[in-house]
Amino acid sequence: MNFTFLGTGAGMPAKERNVTSMALGFPEYDGDLWLFDCGEGTQRQVLYTSVKLTKLTVIFVTHLHGDHLFGLPGILGSRSFQGAETPLHLIGPVGLKEYVETSLKLSGTHLHFPVTVIEIEHNGVVYENAHFVVTARELDHGIKSYGYRVTEKDQQGELLVDKLKAIGVTPGPIYKLIKEQSEVELPDGTKLETAAFIGEKRKGRIITVLGDTRTCAATVELAENADVLVHEATFRGDAEQLAHDYHHSTSIQAAETARQSSVKTLILTHLSSRYQRKEQLGLLNEAKSLFPHTFLAHDLWHFQLKMQPRA
Amino acid sequence: MNFTFLGTGAGMPAKERNVTSMALGFPEYDGDLWLFDCGEGTQRQVLYTSVKLTKLTVIFVTHLHGDHLFGLPGILGSRSFQGAETPLHLIGPVGLKEYVETSLKLSGTHLHFPVTVIEIEHNGVVYENAHFVVTARELDHGIKSYGYRVTEKDQQGELLVDKLKAIGVTPGPIYKLIKEQSEVELPDGTKLETAAFIGEKRKGRIITVLGDTRTCAATVELAENADVLVHEATFRGDAEQLAHDYHHSTSIQAAETARQSSVKTLILTHLSSRYQRKEQLGLLNEAKSLFPHTFLAHDLWHFQLKMQPRA
Ligand SMILES: [Zn+2]
Numbered sequence: 001m002n003f004t005f006l007g008t009g010a011g012m013p014a015k016e017r018n019v020t021s022m023a024l025g026f027p028e029y030d031g032d033l034w035l036f037d038c039g040e041g042t043q044r045q046v047l048y049t050s051v052k053l054t055k056l057t058v059i060f061v062t063h064l065h066g067d068h069l070f071g072l073p074g075i076l077g078s079r080s081f082q083g084a085e086t087p088l089h090l091i092g093p094v095g096l097k098e099y100v101e102t103s104l105k106l107s108g109t110h111l112h113f114p115v116t117v118i119e120i121e122h123n124g125v126v127y128e129n130a131h132f133v134v135t136a137r138e139l140d141h142g143i144k145s146y147g148y149r150v151t152e153k154d155q156q157g158e159l160l161v162d163k164l165k166a167i168g169v170t171p172g173p174i175y176k177l178i179k180e181q182s183e184v185e186l187p188d189g190t191k192l193e194t195a196a197f198i199g200e201k202r203k204g205r206i207i208t209v210l211g212d213t214r215t216c217a218a219t220v221e222l223a224e225n226a227d228v229l230v231h232e233a234t235f236r237g238d239a240e241q242l243a244h245d246y247h248h249s250t251s252i253q254a255a256e257t258a259r260q261s262s263v264k265t266l267i268l269t270h271l272s273s274r275y276q277r278k279e280q281l282g283l284l285n286e287a288k289s290l291f292p293h294t295f296l297a298h299d300l301w302h303f304q305l306k307m308q309p310r311a
Numbered sequence: 312m313n314f315t316f317l318g319t320g321a322g323m324p325a326k327e328r329n330v331t332s333m334a335l336g337f338p339e340y341d342g343d344l345w346l347f348d349c350g351e352g353t354q355r356q357v358l359y360t361s362v363k364l365t366k367l368t369v370i371f372v373t374h375l376h377g378d379h380l381f382g383l384p385g386i387l388g389s390r391s392f393q394g395a396e397t398p399l400h401l402i403g404p405v406g407l408k409e410y411v412e413t414s415l416k417l418s419g420t421h422l423h424f425p426v427t428v429i430e431i432e433h434n435g436v437v438y439e440n441a442h443f444v445v446t447a448r449e450l451d452h453g454i455k456s457y458g459y460r461v462t463e464k465d466q467q468g469e470l471l472v473d474k475l476k477a478i479g480v481t482p483g484p485i486y487k488l489i490k491e492q493s494e495v496e497l498p499d500g501t502k503l504e505t506a507a508f509i510g511e512k513r514k515g516r517i518i519t520v521l522g523d524t525r526t527c528a529a530t531v532e533l534a535e536n537a538d539v540l541v542h543e544a545t546f547r548g549d550a551e552q553l554a555h556d557y558h559h560s561t562s563i564q565a566a567e568t569a570r571q572s573s574v575k576t577l578i579l580t581h582l583s584s585r586y587q588r589k590e591q592l593g594l595l596n597e598a599k600s601l602f603p604h605t606f607l608a609h610d611l612w613h614f615q616l617k618m619q620p621r622a
């Protein structure tokens with residue numbers, strides 16, 4: 001699972017940080033690719049990465065503020081121009097559909113792939129495929145803003161073929177039954193308990209990507225035991241009142257949520273452009289003092305989360 | 312009059328060229344500033360220039376294709392964030408109003424200045440202020456696309472105060488009459504022919520900025536005798552059929568229009584990203600072979616057009 005941070009700034013683009021977007025790529029699953037948010041200029045940021053828009057299957061929009069949204073029509077147009085014909089899902093707050101349809105219609109943009117817009121009506125599962133379930137919960141940001149919890153399905157253990165062959169059970173339809181049932185009857189009539197012939201399970205990973213938000217119960221619940229929590233840190237710890245007034249979080253609050261939720265890794269993003277490089281380091285360090293395994297994302301930064309070992 | 316090319320590419324952004332936008336600044340008129348088109352990422356390009364969004368008074372949109380439009384909501388938001396409270400005019404094809412209103416509404420963007428959207432219903436004058444008249448004409452681009460002809464008003468000659476004083480006419484309300492009338496009666500009853508006491512006129516400048524288009528009668532008429540013609544050159548001369556099929560022009564066609572219209576300077580922009588740097592030079596040179604005073608714009612390139620000398 002590869003995180004590529006395409007934009008890590010808040011509000012307006014700066015030279016150093018473009019507005020928000022993050023790609024999540026799955027080389028372990030045929031290179032499937034998702035985006036979380038799509039601020040203006042995201043399609044240009046993509047040019048500086050190995051992200052392939054043709055592999056994109058889902059775009060999760062956390063909320064409709066411009067710094068998370070205004071790059072969306074351009075991404076759709078680029079993906080089509082690059083020859084993609086496979087369906088794309090857009091998931092986000094109510095209003096997303098009107099925004100996308102109006103932008104495409106008025107700009108005369110004709111896509112060569114089908115787009116399905118799923119507007120979130122209430123908390124719960126918003127997407128599922130063979131490997132993942134994604135749930136959304138509303139956060140606290142003045143306008144509807146969602147956090148997404150991506151739960152990878154546990155992988156069943158593999159069939160221990162050599163061990164089966166050793167007792168004379170050769171490949172055939174029986175192998176499917178052995179995987180699915182706790183006990184099977186072999187052709188010679190004997191019963192076989194299957195557990196001993198199945199390898200170890202692989203636990204799925206959990207990652208949580210939050211939209212802009214104040215600290216609230218939902219942030220902690222969405223992040224519970226996550227392997228990676230991507231959390232906004234618009235403000236420094238000393239600007240708690242400002243963060244509250246603008247419906248944002250401080251780096252300290254993000255770290256506190258990471259700690260309470262027992263996540264493994266915290267990644268801070270969505271920094272206000274008011275902070276110069278040196279101050280950004282301070283913002284990271286204060287978070288680390290509370291939650292040591294914290295990273296501060298910057299544009300084009302790449303983070304890899306490996307699969308869990310089988311156990 | 313300062314031209315700042317914020318984006319000079321066609322269709323999709325490239326590393327070298329962002330999508331289309333051009334700023335036209337008037338240091339001779341209090342730093343008034345206009346934009347022509349506003350492709351995605353324009354607000355970030357602005358960060359690399361001396362362009363001040365607070366000075367912006369008009370945005371002319373040539374057509375609603377995304378590479379000319381999708382940066383508009385971001386520019387509006389940035390201008391507001393930077394503290395602008397003065398009115399802004401948006402001028403462009405029908406549909407511009409719906410696009411702007413929908414984007415601002417759904418993204419919860421509240422501007423601290425009034426916006427007036429003027430949708431062009433037919434060819435003719437679309438804007439006028441103390442110094443300029445702007446007319447628009449429809450071009451040939453598949454969707455409604457306009458070219459703009461900006462005509463600076465001629466400046467009256469200045470009163471030759473020393474010469475008036477020398478014949479005993481001292482400053483007072485009479486000076487206004489001398490400027491306005493061909494003959495005035497002085498306090499002592501004598502008639503004065505005013506022409507000899509007024510300096511030389513300054514002819515206004517003409518600049519023409521075209522939207523995407525095939526060569527057509529409108530391009531030539533809009534450009535007639537212009538000091539500067541800004542013309543798209545999406546394709547190289549050898550791709551005339553391609554240019555026609557996609558409703559665009561070649562560099563050769565742009566140069567031919569410049570020649571026919573007797574413009575003084577031709578600036579090529581809106582290049583397809585298919586052309587590498589060396590090919591771009593070829594594209595410029597073939598235009599120059601037809602129309603020598605041609606420039607090829609690149610991102611952040613600056614061009615100055617001085618006032619006409621008084622004559
Ligand atoms: Zn926000």
Ligand SMILES: [Zn+2]
Pocket residue numbers: 374376452523
């Ligand atoms: Zn166009």
